[in-house]
Amino acid sequence: MQLGPISLSVELLLWAGFLLCGGLLIVFRGWWIELLGLLGVYGLLCLLVSRFPFVLPDLQVGPLTLSRIVLAQAVTGLTVVAILAVTVVVRQRAVRDVQQPLDEVTEARLRWTAWRTARLGGRQFRLVNYLLPVLAFAVLVLVAYGLALVYPLVRISGAPGGLLGGYVDLIWYWLGLAGLLTVLLAQEVHEVSIGLLLCWNSVTLLYIALSRTIGLLALGLLDVVAVLVALGSAYLAMLFYLRLRRWQLPSAEEWE
Amino acid sequence: MAYLLLICLPLAGALYTLLLSRHRQLVLWSGGMVLVLGGYLLVRLPLEQPVRLLGALLALTPTDRLFAGLFLLLVGIVMVAAHVLHQGELPIPIGLAILGVTWAMLLLDDPLAISLLLQVVGLTALLAMVDRPHEPVGLLPPSALMAGLKYLVMMAFSGFCLVPGLLILNRYLEWPQQAADVRLALGLLVVGFGLGTAVVPFHLWFPDLAGHTSTAVTALLVSPVQGMGLLLLARILTRSPELLRNNPAGQLWLAGGSVGAAIAAALLAAGQDRLKRLAAYASSFDIAFILYAFALAGPRSMQAGLFLTVHHGLALVLLLICLGALEWSTGRDDMAGLVGIGHRLPTVAAGLLVSALSLAGVPPWGGFPGRWPLYQEALAQGWPYLAGLLLATALFLLALMRAFWPLFLPAEQTVPFRPVPWPVAALILLLILGLLLLGLYPRPLLDVLGEAAGF
Numbered sequence: 141m142q143l144g145p146i147s148l149s150v151e152l153l154l155w156a157g158f159l160l161c162g163g164l165l166i167v168f169r170g171w172w173i174e175l176l177g178l179l180g181v182y183g184l185l186c187l188l189v190s191r192f193p194f195v196l197p198d199l200q201v202g203p204l205t206l207s208r209i210v211l212a213q214a215v216t217g218l219t220v221v222a223i224l225a226v227t228v229v230v231r232q233r234a235v236r237d238v239q240q241p242l243d244e245v246t247e248a249r250l251r252w253t254a255w256r257t258a259r260l261g262g263r264q265f266r267l268v269n270y271l272l273p274v275l276a277f278a279v280l281v282l283v284a285y286g287l288a289l290v291y292p293l294v295r296i297s298g299a300p301g302g303l304l305g306g307y308v309d310l311i312w313y314w315l316g317l318a319g320l321l322t323v324l325l326a327q328e329v330h331e332v333s334i335g336l337l338l339c340w341n342s343v344t345l346l347y348i349a350l351s352r353t354i355g356l357l358a359l360g361l362l363d364v365v366a367v368l369v370a371l372g373s374a375y376l377a378m379l380f381y382l383r384l385r386r387w388q389l390p391s392a393e394e395w396e
Numbered sequence: 397m398a399y400l401l402l403i404c405l406p407l408a409g410a411l412y413t414l415l416l417s418r419h420r421q422l423v424l425w426s427g428g429m430v431l432v433l434g435g436y437l438l439v440r441l442p443l444e445q446p447v448r449l450l451g452a453l454l455a456l457t458p459t460d461r462l463f464a465g466l467f468l469l470l471v472g473i474v475m476v477a478a479h480v481l482h483q484g485e486l487p488i489p490i491g492l493a494i495l496g497v498t499w500a501m502l503l504l505d506d507p508l509a510i511s512l513l514l515q516v517v518g519l520t521a522l523l524a525m526v527d528r529p530h531e532p533v534g535l536l537p538p539s540a541l542m543a544g545l546k547y548l549v550m551m552a553f554s555g556f557c558l559v560p561g562l563l564i565l566n567r568y569l570e571w572p573q574q575a576a577d578v579r580l581a582l583g584l585l586v587v588g589f590g591l592g593t594a595v596v597p598f599h600l601w602f603p604d605l606a607g608h609t610s611t612a613v614t615a616l617l618v619s620p621v622q623g624m625g626l627l628l629l630a631r632i633l634t635r636s637p638e639l640l641r642n643n644p645a646g647q648l649w650l651a652g653g654s655v656g657a658a659i660a661a662a663l664l665a666a667g668q669d670r671l672k673r674l675a676a677y678a679s680s681f682d683i684a685f686i687l688y689a690f691a692l693a694g695p696r697s698m699q700a701g702l703f704l705t706v707h708h709g710l711a712l713v714l715l716l717i718c719l720g721a722l723e724w725s726t727g728r729d730d731m732a733g734l735v736g737i738g739h740r741l742p743t744v745a746a747g748l749l750v751s752a753l754s755l756a757g758v759p760p761w762g763g764f765p766g767r768w769p770l771y772q773e774a775l776a777q778g779w780p781y782l783a784g785l786l787l788a789t790a791l792f793l794l795a796l797m798r799a800f801w802p803l804f805l806p807a808e809q810t811v812p813f814r815p816v817p818w819p820v821a822a823l824i825l826l827l828i829l830g831l832l833l834l835g836l837y838p839r840p841l842l843d844v845l846g847e848a849a850g851f
Contacts, residue, residue: 291576291580316556332545332548332549336549336552339552339553339556340552340555340556342556343555343556343560346559346560346563347563350563350566350567351563353451355450355452355506355508355509356451357450357451357509358506358508358512360450361513361515361516362512362559364512364516365512365515365516365519365552368515368516368519368520369519369548369552372519372522372523373545373548375522375523376522376541376545376548379536379541380538380541383536383537383538
């Protein structure tokens, strides 16, 4: 693609898309933004894999001709995002349904605590919640770029040769590092899960790029592990919410 | 077809018992039937006749059959003990699922697929970890849930290291001129296996998990799951000797690190007051010895390592069943709960002592025939290795003495206790006999394992 003096290759656009999705996941805290980012990562992964010369379209779905590998990645992406979305939505409904009778003093204290948290949270929102993730994001981009230059795995093996191989190196390092950082900065169970899934996408991409003969069994198992990670974290997330739901608030006397 | 049946039978049994989990007797009998049928199939299956399934090669060697039989025995013992000691509804279905996937791993030839199946089985076990029959699901302590989350993250990270490690190793085998690849592959594999088998310093998830979950689930983790992980490592090192042969610095680090890990695990075990956490560190200590055996990469040390892998399952399952029986009988798993147990529950006390001595490698128990060649190999490598291994053993014995001395104190009649059910006592005696037999007559097992080790 030609934008005036700037020449944009498809690989560059894909890399920019991965950066954007990774940035959304690292910098912003909001479940729908995070799930959108994860869905975007899976979509971009499908596009990237479909550009590999050895991934040939071998499946006819209506008017579309697809590769089985790409279709498997798309189905896995939709499945894990659906699992996480259902978990978050059910959690929100469960939290909303909590009705615990409270005395006036406890209610007043809770209101005061909520107001104070909102004020403090507002201040932290500007300084910490954005500055640290943005800096970490910038450092990660540099580290991923450095690693892809210093230790390129895919480019040397020549699996998807030339320019594409270089970008694949960059992207799998980026996904792994972004996933690691997302796990480290996670405040909710589903955020841990998103970080783990990003790392797993990195492993899947490396496997597809490096394997000369892509084994159906191995590829299927890679996708099964991704689904199990999502299911396991959803299960734990629900147990955490159930525990919080039954948490006994102290009465006015106990506050004293 | 017969191989497929061997894999699918326990998996179908797992699904069936999961659906019927409220009918406890039916679940137990169904599980027992699956085990008997699986054992029959295992005996009848022809050896060394590979078949291809979904592009992967399946074959059964004598060593595979030995380990498949061992895992069958251990899962059966854990299932019966969990049922009798009321350790939740899930150990039987999860045990059968683990058995099915473990048999698939034994039959498979591709290390990458096996490492992915290890991830599958590890993540499946998560379901049973938060199954605590004495507490409602919504009232599980946050620390137990945190332990489960830590396990999930560590298992996933173990996979992130294992899969790229194997891919880079394959790349190195194709292009040996990339010398950095072999170092990176070894590093990733060591970290991946370290996280999966909870070797110090990658152990952080295991004591927490063991402290919060039932002993049956921990036993399922240490016997088939960790055992299969160690077997996979042995396969990789045997089939790709370049990993250590072309990487002397890596081999040195692995051997030295294993000795250091054994010393650290023994020291950490000495600081534990809760017996379930002590069992986790005992497992970590034993696995460090097995890793040292694999790091030496000779046929003799590899044979010793495989022998110790068999022993690891038996000794740890005995220790954990005894701890489960103790918890069922007295409601405690701390050192103070052991007071007078030697008089009141002599079978449990004997099981605890035998498993501890066997894990320390004291003759005539099963750990000794595996440790003795290891000490000889360590001496051949240099006295610091032998000194390190002996120091680790001495520290571990000290930790066990500190933990188990209340066994011999006079019983306090005021503390209530329940006698251990006879099936559990019988299982403890069976495992004690097994460890004694392994220690006194190890030759047949060593012969079978010698073939796999390249003797």
